[in-house]
Amino acid sequence: MLKQIEGSHAVAHVVAQCRPHVISAYPITPQTHIVEELADIVGAGQLDAEFVNVESEFSAASVVLGASAAGARAYTATSSQGLLLMSEVIYCIAGMRLPIVLTCANRAISAPLSIWNDQQDSMAVRDAGWIQLHAEDNQEASDLHIQAFKIAEQTFLPVMVCMDGFILTHAFEPVDIPEQKEVDDFLPAFKPRHIVDPRWPRGIGLFADPRFYMETRYILHRALEKSEDTIKEVSSEFAKAFGRESGGFIKTYKLEEAEVVVISMGSVVGTIKELIDQLEEKGKKVGLLQICSYRPFPRKEVYNALKDKMNIVVLEKCISLGRGGILASDIRWSFPRAEKKDRNISSFVAGLGGRNISIDDLRYMVEKVEKEPVEFEFLGLREELIAEKDM
Amino acid sequence: MREQSKYLEGVDKKDLFASGHRACGGCGQALAARLVADAAGENTIACVATGCLEVFSSPYPDPSWRIPFLHSLFENAAAVASGVDAAYKALKKGPVNIIAQGGDGSTADIGFQSISGMLERGHNVLYICYDNEAYMNTGVQRSSFTPYGARTTTTPTGNTTRKKNMPMLAADHGIPYVATATVDDFRDLQVKIRKALTIEGPKYVHILAPCPLGWGHHGELTVEICRLAKDTGLFPVYEIIDGKVTNVRKIPVKVPVEEYLKPQGRFKHLFKKGVPSKEVDEIQEIANQNIERFNL
Numbered sequence: 001m002l003k004q005i006e007g008s009h010a011v012a013h014v015v016a017q018c019r020p021h022v023i024s025a026y027p028i029t030p031q032t033h034i035v036e037e038l039a040d041i042v043g044a045g046q047l048d049a050e051f052v053n054v055e056s057e058f059s060a061a062s063v064v065l066g067a068s069a070a071g072a073r074a075y076t077a078t079s080s081q082g083l084l085l086m087s088e089v090i091y092c093i094a095g096m097r098l099p100i101v102l103t104c105a106n107r108a109i110s111a112p113l114s115i116w117n118d119q120q121d122s123m124a125v126r127d128a129g130w131i132q133l134h135a136e137d138n139q140e141a142s143d144l145h146i147q148a149f150k151i152a153e154q155t156f157l158p159v160m161v162c163m164d165g166f167i168l169t170h171a172f173e174p175v176d177i178p179e180q181k182e183v184d185d186f187l188p189a190f191k192p193r194h195i196v197d198p199r200w201p202r203g204i205g206l207f208a209d210p211r212f213y214m215e216t217r218y219i220l221h222r223a224l225e226k227s228e229d230t231i232k233e234v235s236s237e238f239a240k241a242f243g244r245e246s247g248g249f250i251k252t253y254k255l256e257e258a259e260v261v262v263i264s265m266g267s268v269v270g271t272i273k274e275l276i277d278q279l280e281e282k283g284k285k286v287g288l289l290q291i292c293s294y295r296p297f298p299r300k301e302v303y304n305a306l307k308d309k310m311n312i313v314v315l316e317k318c319i320s321l322g323r324g325g326i327l328a329s330d331i332r333w334s335f336p337r338a339e340k341k342d343r344n345i346s347s348f349v350a351g352l353g354g355r356n357i358s359i360d361d362l363r364y365m366v367e368k369v370e371k372e373p374v375e376f377e378f379l380g381l382r383e384e385l386i387a388e389k390d391m
Numbered sequence: 392m393r394e395q396s397k398y399l400e401g402v403d404k405k406d407l408f409a410s411g412h413r414a415c416g417g418c419g420q421a422l423a424a425r426l427v428a429d430a431a432g433e434n435t436i437a438c439v440a441t442g443c444l445e446v447f448s449s450p451y452p453d454p455s456w457r458i459p460f461l462h463s464l465f466e467n468a469a470a471v472a473s474g475v476d477a478a479y480k481a482l483k484k485g486p487v488n489i490i491a492q493g494g495d496g497s498t499a500d501i502g503f504q505s506i507s508g509m510l511e512r513g514h515n516v517l518y519i520c521y522d523n524e525a526y527m528n529t530g531v532q533r534s535s536f537t538p539y540g541a542r543t544t545t546t547p548t549g550n551t552t553r554k555k556n557m558p559m560l561a562a563d564h565g566i567p568y569v570a571t572a573t574v575d576d577f578r579d580l581q582v583k584i585r586k587a588l589t590i591e592g593p594k595y596v597h598i599l600a601p602c603p604l605g606w607g608h609h610g611e612l613t614v615e616i617c618r619l620a621k622d623t624g625l626f627p628v629y630e631i632i633d634g635k636v637t638n639v640r641k642i643p644v645k646v647p648v649e650e651y652l653k654p655q656g657r658f659k660h661l662f663k664k665g666v667p668s669k670e671v672d673e674i675q676e677i678a679n680q681n682i683e684r685f686n687l
Binding site: 021022033048050052053054055056059062063064065066067068069070071072075089092096147196197198200201202203204205206208209212225273322 | 398433434436438445446448449451452456457458459460461462463464466467470471472473474475476478479480482483484487502504505507508511512679
């Protein structure tokens, strides 16, 4: 049923429909509305779950780790510094193959402190062994959570659903919240693989000396690569069951005829689509490739979709300081070396710390790469605040 | 005595923490871990912090645990145990004994916040601190449990601060049961574990576990060193039930701290040519204060 609802509340309701046994979280803006709503749902007796209010994100992640290892379906949510504080546990959860679902309400990283949106937080743990899915809007954010539990529990990989802080979490949009029965039909009960239980004593989290460690990383890497099939299957099962497309690996918009292709992920793709429509009216052929699954990275899909495209521009809300665009690096790596010579892949970083990305900014970007490729550029910088002596 | 026997019914040497692990000879922690596992019995889940115990007992593929064992990090054993507790409640499983275990570093320092959270939230978890008074797993560095005067690799001229009083800090969370114990008195230690496990809610048991390597004493002296720690007054043994200190172990014959310090290499620098330095007086003062405070 379509409901005018805040993004955070939509996600909370859908997470509750997935019937997690244990929820643990620590408040951080802009994640708060998600966990407040879940606390209300549990408090009202609408969800039979343990809601553990902890003293830090570090413990929130540790609580869901323990709960998952004991056989519970477990959920947490965080943002920014909270995710960084969790990071040690985040790596453990993946290494221990615990199918936990986490919502990252994407936010900038200190210093300076900024509560506003970008994607530097989830990007900081991109190599931890989690599946990372990026939502375009609140419908997709909600839908991805239903898919996330199923993907996690089929692959024994944790799943992070990324949704842009404030832009999505605090936005009211119509969202189709499914019926409980629809979710129950789609998402089977959690069948854990290894648990701590006195009936079957076993050790979880033993240490591995150099004879054993490397294989665990290889297996985890391969499992992430293989999760590609599960992500695609679950996405198409979802489309069949709920009648709408959500998630998957990549999505495209007016790509076929496009002479310039913009690549991005998250909520900014809405603005990009708007620009594409405007430019189309003026006879310009611009298309979009949207990354939905950032990890595992859809290298083959990107290549197949773009193998005939010669002018590509990557727009991202994160940066590898001292290196440049992170998504741009992934995209450049998606093409065989021999093919790179005449293909232009430009890289723009934008929207850090909540800086608005306007349609004019995007138009400037597209027009610039139409003339010449851009190795790397910050979009929308306020030059008057920058002095050479500070660098 | 009769009350103690009641708690020990059914406890015997089952080796739920099996031999063949890789602890040093005379390791107080290995001995304590076995006593704890046997006292707790099969229906127990051990959530263990990174540290000596974890390293010497859980190498893949041959761990020493015959009860379920869960380890992830150094500072989160109490939070992981909280998660296991929450899962058991949510899944309506149990009852089960959930025991979080760590050394003094993971208890008093890096894991302090996580333990405080677990105690404050009221989880049905027993936390056990194996106190060997320094970071032994990484090579004997100072922790906030390192006693005054002790030499470690990061306090080469002797530690200048007094030991953090963790049992009192735990008790001030308003939890129902706190106890201290040592590895020389098996019976007392196991009674306290059993007693703790009969109580619903968070429990804290602090066990003095000498480390021959870090303390610089012969392995066969582990038990004797514990006795001296108690009889000097340096390690008071007591329980705190619902906030009240009780069942304090009385010292039969008071022993000067010198007798505790001299067999240990970590205090050797306090006796130049056999003459005690002024630090020894300070340590005697600490013992005297304990004797007065707890009426030992």
